[in-house]
Amino acid sequence: MNRFRAVIYLVVLLCTGCVKTAGIPPADLTLSSFALSPNNLFTAHVSSTVDLQSAFNDYEKSNQLTPTLICSLNRDMxxxxxxxxxxxxxxxxxxxxxxxxxxxxxxxxxxxYTNPDGTQRDLNDYDAIKPLLASQASIPCKVRITAYGYEAYYTNTMSIPSKFMIEQLFS
Structure with a gap:
């Protein structure tokens, strides 16, 4: 059984070196609007210089997972x-x-909010978010796209003005 495990570990180790970098051009994002939606979530409307829904198919002829918009609220770049x-x-x-x-x-x-043990909990308590937003001029955001066999692709950084987000939170 130990020999079998060793072979599995070797295959996994070799496959981690098989990850490629996608040839997708750096996408620039532009915020069109940002507002509280009827479902009490914030909706960001964004335009991009790359079709984010089919970037891996267009440039790598590979399927991708659904893109994700990520915004850092604690100045983590x-x-x-x-x-x-x-x-x-x-x-x-x-x-x-x-x-x-x-x-x-x-x-x-x-x-x-990510706990120190790596687990996440949602923080849709907007009163708790307001001080984070008020302490900075803008919030950095990127879109992440993943596909099997490729490193995660990230767009260029888009900044959402914090003041604009606060106005939407408390209007």
Whole structure:
């Protein structure tokens, strides 16, 4: 049994070296609007220079998972798969229309807090979020797209003005 485990570990170790970097051009994101939606989540409407729904198919002929918009609420600028942002807003990115290519997207954001043990809890208590937003000029956001066999792809950073978010939270 130990020899079998050793072979499994060796295969896993070798496969981790098989991860490729996607040839998707860096996408620039622009915030179109940000508002509280009827379901009490914040919806960010964003335009992109790359079709985020089909980026891996368009550039790598590979299927991808649903893109995710991630915004750091605690000034953490390290967006990577190896790092977890402790306080963030996150939501799936959906195309605004069915027409291809689609460069306009929306995302319903849920606010999360990551505990020291790595577990997450939602933090949709907007009174608790307000001091975080008030302490900074803008909130950095990126879209992450993943596909099997590739490193996670991240867009360029988009900044959402904190003042704008606070106005939407408490209007």
């Amino acid at each position: 390290e967006f990577s798969s190896e790092h977890s942002i402790a306080i963030k807003a996150e939501g799936r990115v959906n195309a605004s229309s069915q027409a291809k290519p689609n460069y306009k997207f929306s995302s319903d954001l849920i606010f999360y």
